[in-house]
Amino acid sequence: xxxxxxxxxxxxxxxxxxxxxxxxxxxxxxxxxxxxxxxxxxxxxxxxxxxxxxxxxxxxxxxxxxxxxxxxxxxxxxxxxxxxxxxxxxxxxxxxxxxxxxxxxxxxxxxxxxxxxxxxxxxxxxxxxxxxxxxxxxxxxxxxxxxxxxxxxxxxxxxxxxxxxxxxxxxxxxxxxxxxxxxxxxxxxxxxxxxxxxxxxxxxxxxxxxxxxxxxxxxxxxxxxxxxxxxxxxxxxxxxxxxxxxxxxxxxxxxxxxxxxxxxxxxxxxxxxxxxxxxxxxxxxxxxxxxxxxxxxxxxxxxxxxxxxxxxxxxxxxxxxxxxxxxxxxxxxxxxxxxxxxxxxxxxxxxxxxxxxxxxxxxxxxxxxxxxxxxxxxxxxxxxxxxxxxxxxxxxxxxxxxxxxxxxxxxxxxxxxxxxxxxxxxxxxxxxxxxxxxx
Numbered sequence: 001x002x003x004x005x006x007x008x009x010x011x012x013x014x015x016x017x018x019x020x021x022x023x024x025x026x027x028x029x030x031x032x033x034x035x036x037x038x039x040x041x042x043x044x045x046x047x048x049x050x051x052x053x054x055x056x057x058x059x060x061x062x063x064x065x066x067x068x069x070x071x072x073x074x075x076x077x078x079x080x081x082x083x084x085x086x087x088x089x090x091x092x093x094x095x096x097x098x099x100x101x102x103x104x105x106x107x108x109x110x111x112x113x114x115x116x117x118x119x120x121x122x123x124x125x126x127x128x129x130x131x132x133x134x135x136x137x138x139x140x141x142x143x144x145x146x147x148x149x150x151x152x153x154x155x156x157x158x159x160x161x162x163x164x165x166x167x168x169x170x171x172x173x174x175x176x177x178x179x180x181x182x183x184x185x186x187x188x189x190x191x192x193x194x195x196x197x198x199x200x201x202x203x204x205x206x207x208x209x210x211x212x213x214x215x216x217x218x219x220x221x222x223x224x225x226x227x228x229x230x231x232x233x234x235x236x237x238x239x240x241x242x243x244x245x246x247x248x249x250x251x252x253x254x255x256x257x258x259x260x261x262x263x264x265x266x267x268x269x270x271x272x273x274x275x276x277x278x279x280x281x282x283x284x285x286x287x288x289x290x291x292x293x294x295x296x297x298x299x300x301x302x303x304x305x306x307x308x309x310x311x312x313x314x315x316x317x318x319x320x321x322x323x324x325x326x327x328x329x330x331x332x333x334x335x336x337x338x339x340x341x342x343x344x345x346x347x348x349x350x351x352x353x354x355x356x357x358x359x360x361x362x363x364x365x366x367x368x369x370x371x372x373x374x375x376x377x378x379x380x381x382x383x384x385x386x387x388x389x390x391x392x393x394x395x396x397x398x399x400x401x402x403x404x405x406x407x408x409x410x411x412x413x414x415x416x417x418x419x420x421x422x423x424x425x426x427x428x429x430x431x432x433x434x435x436x437x438x439x
Contacts, residue, residue: 040064040337043097045088046107047074049387049396050313050329053321054107055079057329063337068097075387091115095125103133103336105290106312109145110191113138135336136290136311143286144311147189148220157285159278160305164222173211176221177204183224186210188217198256200224225305227297231265231275232316236291236331237283238341244331245279246324246344248272251295251316257394260414261353263319264346266407267298274304282309291332293317315355315396320344322383322401323351348381348403350410354417356386358395367391375420376400379413 040063044051047069055076058065066082067074068090077083082100086093089112097104117138119125125132136144143149154161165176167186177184186207188197199210230253234246247264248271265272279294286292293314295307317328326334326342334342356369366372367390377384379402386398400417404410 040339041066041101041103042333042337043068043084043101043104044076044107045094045097045104045111047076047080047083048107049075049385049389050107051076052079052387053318053327053385054313054329054333055081057327058333061330061333061339063333065333066097066100068093073390075389078388089115091119095119098125098129098132102129102131103135105135105332105336106141108312109141109310111141111145113142113145133336136286136288136292140286140288141311144288144292144309145190147187147308148218150309151220151222153285154282154306157281159281159285160303162223162225162305164220167219167221170211170216173207173219173221177201177207180221180223185222185224186214187220187222188214189219225297225307226299227305228300229265229267229298230307231267231271231296231298231304232261232314233275233279233294233296234291234314234317234320234328234331234344235279235283235288235294236328236335236341236344237288238335239289239338241284242341243280243283244341244344245276246317246320246328247346248275249316249319257357258315258355259418260355261316261319262407262410263323263351263353268302271298271302271304278304278306282306290335291317291328315399318385318399319351319353319401321385322403323348323353348405350404350407352402352404352410352414354400354402354414354421355396356398356400356421358391358393358397359422360393369397369421372420373398376417379417382413382417 042063043066044054045068047067051067052075055065056079064081066084067076067080068084068086069077070087084093084097088108088110091112094116120134120138143153148166151161151164163180165172167173167176183200183202186199186201191197201207201210230251231248232251233248235243237243248267250262250265251258252260275296282294283292291313293310293316297305297307313328313332321327323346324344325347326344331342373384373386376382381403383401384398389395389397391397402410402413404413
């Protein structure tokens with residue numbers, strides 16, 4: 001474990017920790033005196049598991065966190081310092097949140113961007129909260145929440161991205177298919193996640209089915225990238241332009257939903273350096289302030305292409321809670337509250353994160369999956385994060401992080417955990433993919 005207070009005796013640490021808990025503010029030792037640091041206040045739109053993990057990080061560094069949650073069943077409600085009730089798209093609730101917080105960040109992209117822009121630009125709001133900030137800025141959010149605008153931004157800034165076409169009507173889709181050929185990928189421009197709103201299309205029949213399924217909403221059609229591996233990074237950038245990039249990770253997908261993250265990625269230094277270079281280019285070109293998750297494709301010829309970005313903490317970065325010296329959640333809070341950036345290096349040699357999704361058959365008999373969670377908890381250096389959400393098939397209910405000295409040890413434990421959770425058949429695909437090595 002890293003020393004938290006270098007040069008201070010254990011009795012001093014006890015006093016500091018006790019005062020921090022009682023006063024709910026960070027306490028430091030300075031020239032033999034205990035000093036209480038003024039507490040920062042941060043708001044987050046959203047009350048799900050990302051906000052919940054952010055709230056845990058906020059307690060660690062003495063930040064008062066308020067959340068905008070849809071109801072009292074959302075995970076962050078139980079631990080946040082303050083709750084404003086309202087859906088993430090409710091700008092009136094956001095205005096109430098701003099009464100308590102000089103800075104507001106985001107748990108997800110499902111906000112009503114136009115309503116927030118109207119709110120931010122209103123004279124009344126600006127006069128009442130002249131020092132208030134949305135971070136990331138709404139101008140950054142406007143690009144990153146729309147997949148067409150993402151692709152256009154990448155193209156205009158020479159960031160490697162698949163060939164794409166805007167699809168506003170059926171004729172656009174037919175023309176795009178004629179130019180791209182099959183297979184191709186059709187994506188909703190907004191509100192897609194965990195495979196929702198994304199179709200890999202192999203023929204004309206599937207094209208028509210996907211167009212009907214998407215309800216003819218604005219979309220993009222793009223070239224299918226025959227990737228060998230999917231990679232990701234978490235990047236953070238401050239108001240002053242300082243950037244840190246977390247280790248490059250592998251993400252393993254089953255049915256377009258992330259099943260595992262392996263950190264650090266088993267790729268060559270040259271590939272890792274290229275991913276980091278692109279990540280920095282994205283952060284600067286977007287003038288992004290905060291934390292962004294960036295997904296990449298890696299082809300057999302070692303070409304790196306950007307898949308998508310998320311203007312927030314990301315599932316691929318959950319491993320950072322135990323795997324890195326500073327978690328992605330603490331890092332976001334540091335950025336938006338003006339604290340120095342934290343160390344993003346690995347705290348352990350290898351960390352593997354496994355998503356725990358709702359499965360068939362257990363919700364009725366054991367809705368909290370207590371039997372499986374108990375079995376998983378028996379493994380060494382294994383950390384379970386249970387979100388406390390109601391179960392449904394495919395829903396993210398929690399995650400597990402395995403820390404180990406080697407890839408082989410971490411992979412062996414991860415395979416056993418997935419077998420406990422998903423059974424042998426569902427575990428087979430992940431196990432075979434995980435055991436591949438890329439260069």
